[in-house]
Amino acid sequence: MFEGQPKGLYALALANTGERFGYYTMLAIFTLFLQAKFGYTAAETSTIFGSFLGFVYFMPLIGGILADRFGYGKMVTSGIVVMFLGYTLLAIPTGADITGKAMMFGALALISCGTGLFKGNLQVMVGNLYDNPQLSGKRDTAFSLFYMAINVGALFAPTAATKVTNYVLAGSHFTYEPQIPSLAHQFLDGTIKPDGNVLLEQLKAAQGFTGDMATFCTTYIEQLSKAYNYGFAVACISLIISMAIYVAFRSTFKHADVNNKQKVQSGSIDAQADELSPADTRQRIIALLLVFAVVIFFWMAFHQNGLTMTFFARDYTAKSVMGFDRLGFDVLNLVLAVVAVYSAFSFFQSKTSKGKGISGVLLVAAVIGIAANYHTMDGEVKILPQIFQQFNPFFVVALTPVSLAVFSYLARKGKEPSAPRKIGFGMLIAACGFMILAVASLGLPTPTTVQTEGIADNLLVSPNWLISTYLVLTFAELLLSPMGISFVSKVAPPKYKGMMMGGWFVATAIGNYLVAIIGYLWGDMQLWMVWSVLIVCCLLSALFIFSIMKRLEKVS
Structure with missing residues (x-):
């Protein structure tokens, strides 16, 4: 698995690990922050979350176009600096007024732009390491290892966010209670219902707060918001580490930091000999666009982990675990x-x-x-909703060697599926993942009911439902994401490599923007129906890609 890989792969992977640790620490608590601090509804939160993710994954198209002209390395270093400024703004505690909102949206814009310069171009350099014919056969394995490194960073992110949240709240003698922020905003806005008021009084007493209700609501919101701000500051530290790795080990991948324009200017390639015919170029671009169309719906489903699946963890999942279930929460x-x-x-x-x-x-x-x-471990371990997001990266890291071993065996037998076929299988498996949540959601009250009246403890479902969903979605992700990136780096016409890698991220951006659609359904609709929308989208996408499989395999 690791044998024969160039050193530059590990340097680029570790640089990306640091950046992704910060990003996923922020993402683990972002929607919780929006609702706790600003009192946004599920629909408003969904719009902001989906738009942010959309811009994060759209901007690599611009970053790729700039890199095709100015070079990949320059864009990567610029991206780290811009992201650092964004996370710094997000980490500064502010009020929930217009100034606080302006700083928050400004921070999101900087993070999006910085990610656009950094993410896609770093991955193009990984692909460039394998342009050497002697290494070309290791390309798919390399991207699986690179993807695994991303998830090493993501694995520790929810724990970092949780530790910071608990530490800051403990400083004010509070503990995290998921129902307090929503009820506190309802109380302060004068929209709270009698049942909600009774529940809020009980929660206030459980926190040991002796002041009046208005002071309690204001103080709790302020302290929880500050805890999330400090969680965002973790990303600033991780970016400093990422930059240090990138600069210190640049010599191991410097030869991959060359775009097609620079190769022609240096005389290392013949522009005429390297250029594909217009027909071949068009055929490859069309094939890539068809794959992009499919992955839109995967990311629409997959990135519910930061939105509706986090809402499900907060509102419908047991707040503590005992016995062997405790193992996964450390x-x-x-x-x-x-x-x-x-x-x-x-x-x-x-x-x-x-x-x-x-x-x-x-x-x-x-x-x-x-x-x-x-x-x-303690006999009973309390769970914060963001902690569930550690299971996907854990499964990615743990299952990557299993995946590589299986496909290596199939390759030796001459039976390894093509990258497009793996993507199709990934969509089918993703549908199975949301079937698990649909079954778990049968008989549960609607989100609107939970928001106004709370939910009885005996209705809370086992954390194993969510963990199982993350496991199945990880199988889908391993078939789709690293294979898709490898497919783009292999099929993209040489002079459009940066742009085509950016195109992959544009497809991801559209899917991430569509994440909000499911958030809009999070209200009066039965939960099993919400998850069924995702099941249908995944199944239709799988049907489409299998219908055009011959065309895709022709260029791969």
Whole structure:
């Protein structure tokens, strides 16, 4: 898996890991922040969240066009600086007035622009490492490893956000209670209903607050908002680390920081010889556009993790776990599980007794570590809604070697599916993921009912429903995302590489903007019907890509 990969892959992957850690720390709490601080409704939050994600993934098109002209490296370093400014603005505590909103939206604009300069161009450089014919066969594996590194950063992000939230609230003698922000805004706005008022009084007493209700509501909102601001500051630190890695190890990938224009100017390629015919160029671009059309609906479904799936975690999922269920809610256990998986693979793949011995020791140590940590955990572990977002990156990191092993075996047998076919299978699996949530949601009250009246503890569902959904969606993601990026880097006409990689992100941007549509349904509609919309979208997308499979495989 790691054998024979160029050093530049690891340098670029680690630089991206730092940036993604900060981004996903921010994303884990972003929708919660919008509703807690500003009192936005689910529909308003969905619009802001979807628009932000849309711009984050649209701007790589602009970044790619600029990189095709000025160079990839310049755009990457500029992007880190711009993102840092954005996260700094977002980390500054403000009021919920017009100034606070202006700073928040300004921060989102800077983060979007900076990501546009950074994200796609870094991935183009990864692809460029494998333009050498001797390395071209390792391209798909490289992008799987690169994607795994992204998720290493994302794995720790929800825990970082949770730790900061709990620390700041504890400083004011508060604990996190998901129903307080909404009820507090209703009280301050004068829209709270009698049942909600009774519930808010009970929650206030449980927090040990002795002042009047208005002071409690204002103070709790201010402290929770500040906790989220400090969580955003984590992203600033992670970007400094990312920049340090990128600059320190630039020598390992400097040769990949060359666009087509620079290659022609240096004489390393013949512009005429390297250029495809107009017909071939058109055929490749059309194939890419067809794939882009399909992945729109995957990202529309997948990125519900930061919106409606977070709402589901907050409003409908048990607030604590006991027994073996506690294992997954300590990031140390997840890290040890990853070590165990990789040690097991290394044990069976090692060709020397020394390698097998080291791998065996690590495997046993990881299992013992998990058992020891389990016995030292509290009997009951409280859950904050953002913590569920650690399961997707955990599954990506843990399952990447499994995925690579399976496809390596199929490749040796000459039966490995093409990248477009993997994307089609990914869409089918994504539909299965939301079927799990649809079943879990049967008989639950609507979100509007929960917002105004609360929900009885006996109706809260097991966290395992959400965890299972994340597991299935991860299988879909591993088939679709890294394979899609690899497909773009391989099929894109040389002189349009930056633009086509940007096109992949535009498709992602459209899908992310459409995330808001599901948020608009989050109100009076039954939950199983909300998830069914996503199931239908995934199934139709799978049907479409399989219908054009021959055309896609012709150019891949």
